[in-house]
Amino acid sequence: MDSENNPTIPMEKWFPMWKNEFNSCWLDSTMVLLSHNRTLWYRIRKDPDSSLMANIICKYKIAIRFLNSSSSSHQDAKMIKIQHLLVSVRKKVSDYLKTKLSCIEDKPSSPFCALLNIISKDKEFEDIINVKFDKVLRCAKCHFTKIEEMEETILTFPKITYFNPCGSVTLIECPACKNPYLELRFLYKTLPRVLIYHFEQGAGGGLLRCTDMKMSTRAYILTGIIECVKDGNSVHYTTTVRFIDTDLWLNFDGLRTKPETFHEGVPHLNVEHAHILVYEAVDPSYTVTCESYHEQNFTEFNPMPVSTLDISAE
Numbered sequence: 001m002d003s004e005n006n007p008t009i010p011m012e013k014w015f016p017m018w019k020n021e022f023n024s025c026w027l028d029s030t031m032v033l034l035s036h037n038r039t040l041w042y043r044i045r046k047d048p049d050s051s052l053m054a055n056i057i058c059k060y061k062i063a064i065r066f067l068n069s070s071s072s073s074h075q076d077a078k079m080i081k082i083q084h085l086l087v088s089v090r091k092k093v094s095d096y097l098k099t100k101l102s103c104i105e106d107k108p109s110s111p112f113c114a115l116l117n118i119i120s121k122d123k124e125f126e127d128i129i130n131v132k133f134d135k136v137l138r139c140a141k142c143h144f145t146k147i148e149e150m151e152e153t154i155l156t157f158p159k160i161t162y163f164n165p166c167g168s169v170t171l172i173e174c175p176a177c178k179n180p181y182l183e184l185r186f187l188y189k190t191l192p193r194v195l196i197y198h199f200e201q202g203a204g205g206g207l208l209r210c211t212d213m214k215m216s217t218r219a220y221i222l223t224g225i226i227e228c229v230k231d232g233n234s235v236h237y238t239t240t241v242r243f244i245d246t247d248l249w250l251n252f253d254g255l256r257t258k259p260e261t262f263h264e265g266v267p268h269l270n271v272e273h274a275h276i277l278v279y280e281a282v283d284p285s286y287t288v289t290c291e292s293y294h295e296q297n298f299t300e301f302n303p304m305p306v307s308t309l310d311i312s313a314e
């Protein structure tokens with residue numbers, strides 16, 4: 001592995017923010033999520049022009065290197081150059097999304113739509129992100145059951161009472177008996193290296209239980225969170241990422257423009273605000289076939305000391 005793709009960055013380093021312009025938090029939060037995903041860091045080719053995702057990650061790496069370099073440039077001049085670079089990346093991504101989302105610069109879209117379109121553009125990520133599963137909707141009262149065979153990039157939960165990656169109680173009305181709650185189960189046929197969940201209306205209430213989880217034979221660590229906070233008619237998205245090598249966390253908010261650094265402590269996450277959760281497997285395999293199709297559940301999992309996690313081999 002060459003140094004260009006070596007993801008180990010000393011923790012004392014600083015990370016530039018994408019400055020929020022024209023209500024761009026939906027897009028900036030998405031790019032932060034992608035540009036801090038270690039699995040993608042390893043996977044991405046060095047050439048920033050090889051794909052849109054490579055452009056985001058490679059240019060962001062350049063910005064980090066420049067910000068932390070001992071270059072003689074004055075700090076303000078450095079930041080201007082970095083913002084210029086990041087704005088050019090955002091323009092490229094935004095130009096692509098305009099063709100997909102009919103989004104215009106002053107009209108916000110959602111990180112979910114942005115993420116789905118950016119990932120789906122590059123087929124080379126299918127084997128680390130796509131997941132095959134059966135989506136089972138079942139009524140506990142009248143036993144109405146609907147099973148759909150699915151393959152998705154992102155698993156979407158409708159309005160739910162609490163989050164469980166294997167299944168949740170939804171606030172969908174049973175079409176047969178009008179019971180206001182239906183059970184939703186995801187029966188996984190495959191478990192990818194990166195698992196992404198989307199919540200249409202938050203992940204229920206209470207604290208997030210599964211920051212680290214084991215499903216079937218695979219252990220996952222929560223490494224990315226996009227939160228959606230609504231205030232009247234305005235919606236604001238922020239991203240929290242976890243540095244998997246050191247278990248440190250960092251919150252990016254486009255309303256803060258100064259570079260920030262990772263720190264200790266699991267951030268307080270109000271699951272009501274959860275929009276996207278990203279988990280990365282701690283083992284180096286690509287997508288694995290899921291064992292125990294009928295008996296699936298997740299267990300909470302205490303990660304080993306992070307230095308022993310084998311995330312680098314591939």
Ligand SMILES: [Zn+2]
Nearest residue numbers: 139142174177
């Ligand atoms: Zn029913």
